[in-house]
Amino acid sequence: MNAPYNTISSALNKSLIIATVAFILVVLYIAQLLMGSPWIGLQLQTTPENRGLIVKAVKHPELSGHIKAGERIDAIKSGKLPYMLLDNRALVDDPDNYPVLQEYNAAMQYNAALYARLTAAPEITVKTSTGREISFKPLVSRSLFSLSPNFWISNFTALVGLLFAAAIWAYRRQDLTTRLLFACGLFFAIASTVSAIYGSRGLAMNPDWYAFLIAINHLAMPMVAYSLLALVLIYPHRLVPFPVVVICLLIPVVLWLNTLAQWTDLPFHTFYLGMMLAFLGGIPPSIQQWRLSKHKPLERAALMWMLLSIYIASGCEIFLYLVPTIFGHAPALPLWAAQLIFLPLYIGFIMGVFRYRLFDVERWWLLSWHWVLSGLLIIGIDLLLVSVLHLQALGALSVAMILVAWLYFPLRQWLWRHLGQTPEAHLENHIHDFIKIFLGAKQQDDFKQHWLTLLQQVFSASSVEIAGGVIASPKIGEQGMNLLIPGINGDYHIDLYGKHHSSRLFSKQDITLAATLNELATHTKTLQQAKEQGANLERNRIMRDLHDDVGANLVSMIYRAHDKAETELARETLTLLRETIYTLDDKAVTRLSLAIAKWRQETQQRCLAADVCLEWEVGQIPSLHELDARQLVNLGRVLRETLTNALKHAQPKHFSARFWEQAGKLHILLAHDGNVTSPQKWIEGKGIPGMRTRIHELHGEIDWALTDRLETRLSVPLHRKTGDENHA
Template structure:
């Protein structure tokens, strides 16, 4: 803050110095405009020295003094910016003409000759009152202060960056240019030609400092494209341009003063194109560049079109220099936002709109100028023709351009609603929902990377839109998406709105899914009760009333199958995998008791893993069917069953050393088909194939919760 305070104090001191220099100029209390053969009086100050002699509307055709003679006023514009003159010769002639009028202002009094033959004696006052300083004087200082303080404020908080130093130098150049401009553009009739020449040289030096710094900024920000040597070369070139304005070593095409400015503009376009290409794959850098392009090329481009280009072509200026400088100062606000990377995620929405607005206005100006200069149509009629032509040609093209490019990369929620709702309704639990939610987000935004993070309370943007964090419905975790559209753009507010809408849809879908599952659960419970109370009771009666032991065993087997079916319907029950494997091992050993087959049973990493009832039943029946197939088709001497599990997956292998004996041409039976169907129901896969001299059945399936996770739940 001390740097900003010191810089502000220095700028205010220079403004005070400008006021002191301005008030020391002679004062007539007149506002004059070149018109016809002389100078038209447009306003007269009531307290001025000419208040009792001249009135608005009088036309001064000449000045006369006994010592200086008569000086005709035709062709002399008092407030002319000397640098709009195309050549050094015209500039020198203007300085000479300025000196002639200045000599009259140095006299105690002189005579003003009017077009009606009147001769009036005018006595200039030695100083100009502060209140009489014109509005452009104060506006130029205001614009300069805005540029200087903007550059100073950015540099004060980012002093370690070359870009901010260049931005500071550019703001300083702008301030010094407007400071000198304020003195000679606010003159009433004339100013000391030596002072005018010095101020003009100072103004051009400051202008080259501003433009050279901006060009250097485009070479250094957001990525350094060159080494330090080119920066020094820019300084040397700026110094050479200033010296050439003074020494006149060579002239320039079209305009000796403004042609170098045009060259700097095109050099800036090349540097910006280079930066844009170098920022490929870095959305943050490109977003900052968009701010710079908007500020630099719209403000300077508009200034070129409405002020510098007409001056170079010796046409009438479309706006005053005060308006041009006021428009140019917006450049610094845009550059400050770009360098500080402020609210970059809001840029996508109106980036194309701003450019289309600029080109729309530019198209009207160009067509209007072409109609006036080429076809010679009056300006009022030409404006109507240009508006009609642009409306019929430009606006349809603009609409096509907007729909083609501005909307690219912007997804619409309705395009993804069917997939979103269908996937969420089909989700099988929270883990499956999180997986489907992640997949939908990937399909919509195509991020460079997706990471699991702590769940945010609501969707939010991180690092000005480089990353977007999104909560996962039904989970205590969240997803972080890195760069949208494979790194082509940042996330924006529109993306946040879309994700919020998706979360709302997801909540409704989750409610519908929960209601559906609750209804299904209640129906399963009813079926379980009916099976247990009715069918179970009847089977138990068959066991107790069986005429012989064989019939009783069949009834007991049916009763066990019924209990397993009832158990499979209960989705709230979980059993430990290790207990299930022990039970299944005993059952397989009992089946092998009457055959000459040796069983080897291996379990790895299974403690703490739990299964739901349906998983347990499907696994049991897969093992049962695999053992049955081996005994029926292969008659093995050795059967090896291996179960390997962790918290996320289970792998089961059933190997036998017998060769499967299937008649030629016989297709696989229902047993293998049922095993694969059960594996798919478990979310896994099953493969059965010959291996060496034997046969192998392999199952791989994902697991849900561990016992510890069950306890936490």
């Protein structure tokens, strides 16, 4: 059963081992070449006026007493080659920063001229800004530790990118998505490595090697950009056919051939225009992918992570490195720093697409976009002010920050309020409903149903179910689709599915909220049970006192009565007392069919005594419906009061009663043919309001109508059933 897993694991391990060993060998070979190249033994830095180079540190033993840190070297010569003026072109990170081919070629020729002076003769001569001429022999080799930190940082990012590319490819070799990710990681590693080589060249490097490495970079970086664009076009929904993906990957090849053959200059920037177009071209398909994933939370979570990784990484690369270059300014970051920023987001992008463990992704995504957009706006406005209005850098930065603070932040808040921010669940928003449920539930089943309704409302869950099994604390299941909550005083747990109607995943904040709600509910339920226990004890005491004392006295009155009227009054009073005692027992239930039979017996006796014909009809009523004590007594007293009013005021010949169940309610129709006036003309005493109050206590309805007879219509909910019917 573990064979597929072992196969994948073995392939993954082999891929990582091969990639690591191969990369280390390549880096060691490159380091050996760099250490064997001629080196003047000086660490140099550019000058603001682009004239000469400043000595940052002296590493050559012969120069330690002749050149000091901080001096400026203006020119260099060797052999028969004359002095050549030094400027910032000697230390440029990447000649791609020049926007047109002519400037790029000039930079390449400048490197060739410098390299010629380093290798034309055993000894070279440099001229300082003070006019001093210093001759010395360049070092034929350099130590491994003399390589700049930039070299190791760039190669580290290349290694990690390569390892992730190999791991993804080994995991799903036949999947187009993983192949694009592999291409992205592989070309990212290639670009980082070659830039590390010529970025650590010292003053100059072999022109052929220099041109070769830069040509590789011209292909690798656009391939990274267009691999990401192709990924957006097919993941998670394939928006375009496969030939479009192929065309997308051929665009970098065409751009590379243009720079290699130098056919023509492209608008804005010959080397960076293609990557800008890839970034902008990915926005429409990203929006379409977002729309198609609207009701698929797992898919949307992966998509959000992917878009977060792509656009923050690409955005930082473009706005901090490419855009300043296009506007004629130095990049805001050195090349190695741009690569280092890109790498962690690339790793996060890979993990997010294939693991989906992204329960905090939405909040991070939104907050990250706010932060990134704010920073990019400041940088963009700053560059615009410097380029268009020619403000000083510090003044432009201040104006940019003010504009963003006064315009962008208020606009963002307005959009955030009006364009559909989904509110997070908070306890304070539902505390009223919480109290209402716990104080209003009379029975355990009522409480459980209300509790489920509240949880579904708090989290806007698509569904809520009761599942068997006890869990100790809330937890997330099915990669964020389910939230499992312990039951309250029961051997069950609650399963919430689909947060915000299946448009989002449950998060750690939801676990915390569910735990708080559950703990509060448990304590409240315990207090409620203690209160009910005390009330039950007091109720039982009152029931005993009424039964033992008042009941005993009424029985004595029955036997001591002097005439039939007193005896009947005492019997009726004893019956009412028993009903009152019965209503105090909130656990007492009576089957509806038995209650109707009891009412019929009493009604028939009274009708026979008054010489009234009784018609009794029972319609479709499930035999297992039950009435609680309050329902039984209130309905019985309304029936008794209706018959009493008819016999006392109307002298009817016929009295009818009809019972049926419909839509979960018990309907009763009482009618007689006595002499009565319209109900609108009645002057109500205590009987009619009393009946109305009793029915309203049961959440029912009652009214009267006069047709060819007087009808009393009432209905009450039937919300109690026996256990047998529940399981039927």
